[in-house]
Amino acid sequence: MGLDPRNYSQYSQRRDGREVQRLLGEIRRETYKKLGISFDKNYLTTGRQQLRANQVNDGTEAFVNRIFAQQFFENDIVLTSPQARSILNEIKRSLPLRPRSRTKGLKKRVSRQIHPDPTLFWQYTWVPYRFSYNNSYWQDNIRAGIRHVEQQTCFRFIENGTGRDYLRFDRARGCFSSIGRTGGGQIVSIGPGCDHLGIVAHEIGHALGLWHEQSRTDRDRYVTINFDNIQKYDLGSLMHYGPTDFTKSYDSYTITSHDPRYQRTIGNRMGLSFKDSKMINTRYCSNICKRKLACHNGGYTDPNNCRQCRCPDGFGGNFCDQVPVGRFGHRLENG
Template sequence: VMLRLLALFLLSSSVLSSPLTEYENELKKEGLDVEKIHKLLKEESDEVEEEFGNAEAQAEIEHMRALYTTSCPVNETLLPVKTELDINGDATKDLFEGDIELTPEQWKIALDKDPNNPMQRRQALTSAVKMWQPMGAPVIPYSFEPGFPRDKLQVIYDSIKFWEQRTCIRFRPATSADRAFVSFNHNSDRCSSAVGRSGYKQMVNLGPGCHSVTIVAHELEHAFGALHVQSRSDRDNYVIIDFANIKSGTEHNFQRDPPYGDVLSTYGIPYEFGSMQHYPEWAFAISNRPTIYTKPAYSQYQYSLEGPRATFYDTLLVNKMYKCTDRCQNRLSCQNNGVQDGSDCNKCFCPRGWA
């Protein structure tokens, strides 16, 4: 495995058959062979599919399929709401989990699977995620790529305001002295972001269809360092993945962190089916059947995977990641499952519907 990974850091002399994306060019500049990444991802996907093609796994999936169709038939009259996965389409081939642009160091960990379990990474990917500084009061400089549409600016400002009102993260316009900053980019065919602080200019790509507060806030949370919920180490306690219904070559997007990555993977936060960072039930599906089934004990959440906005736990995750309340001199005792507000130490932040 390690020999294959080391090969990623050798410059390729081959020429790709299709034009390189800006992200692929950046990877090549860092010494990564993009073709080898695609090849290794395909190999990992094949191994995952083989591992979960056994009779026991298939019997469980057949049971879930029957349960799904009898409990709630698909409503063909509903208009689908497009997510970043829908918008990205074929662009997901060189993105991690559909909308994340990894650094070379992060790609190395993402591709290094557990030899005894192809569904599990050997090391928690969160171990290679760098945070914005200072902890407890991080500041993220931002800019816009030249020509960014004026009529799309308010969506960005509203998304920034959303996070500033709920966490200790603050944004400010970037200056020439800033080496690390995010740049909102409209010249793209995708909705995507780096995960965490890259240490240099990093794009929040917002191509056609990506200019909504839901998607921008989603990509910003990746830029803060958050990964998707279904890649948590405890994922299999809550959902079942139907690998037979996943598009060939994309199975690797359903890998999870190892159990010893629990602290970094979950931050002690409950598994949330309706999180803005959870895959929808049909992610990477071949047919209109789900690729993700909630386990029977959680069947009431089957039709609410990936909520349309950041939830209480999405926000709490960011506050825990950045230790937002550690700076608070006073400790509040909050009712109704509330917690001390990451943005204002003198307030409680409560689940929606409570105060």
């Protein structure tokens, strides 16, 4: 079966599992304090029981990890102790977490869209990887996720490639990954229920340095975090996936989009979004194309094809200056 995520020391790359667990406890306590809630074991136990009973299977790793999510940060992230200390200090410096309005959130929330620590960047855009579980179906699903990341970015993944630092795909109980390059053979767990393209790409994104989208500094401009609907147990983890992840009841949202048209898109696990791949490509791939194209509408020079732009949804053409053509030859309107 592989590693058991409930034993943090089994998969902590830097042998600091106990220290990270202590820091995660401090992160939860500080978060409860910011929310004006007393922290005690009975409160924690009640929340954990609700989590097991009421979690909605929305196709994300939140459902798979619901039983042992307390071992991770934001449900599926394996932190190093320096990362955990940095997050704890960030919370201590921040204002109370309950915003008085949609636009007033944490004034000092630090952007964690892609990890800013250069020591955790991958040195090259080719990454060796290995499998620690011998099952062809499971391996093929992971390869599909890898191909998707390769199609969207300049990264190339070398199966059984040489190198001191590599990804080790394991079939542990759950889906989890570290943030950025942590050194040596770092584990990316693709456990039962995790082995489909969207979740595989999600966990690889973490390994390349991506945090969750809800960690953005401008989060409160687009969504409202409904604190009263979030499980008591997991209040320390404010960045959730689907709109009902960690909900107390099936009909209550924990994340509400300010634009109702996008409510059902929260928690997408179809693959990397345009913005996900753009962040990775901006960080790692900006020097691949010698000439930068004049891309429109937020597009950028495609590192996989320097003669064209990579365009956001709704735009096309070599320079992202065209909109799709409908069935009857009419240009489709954007927005």
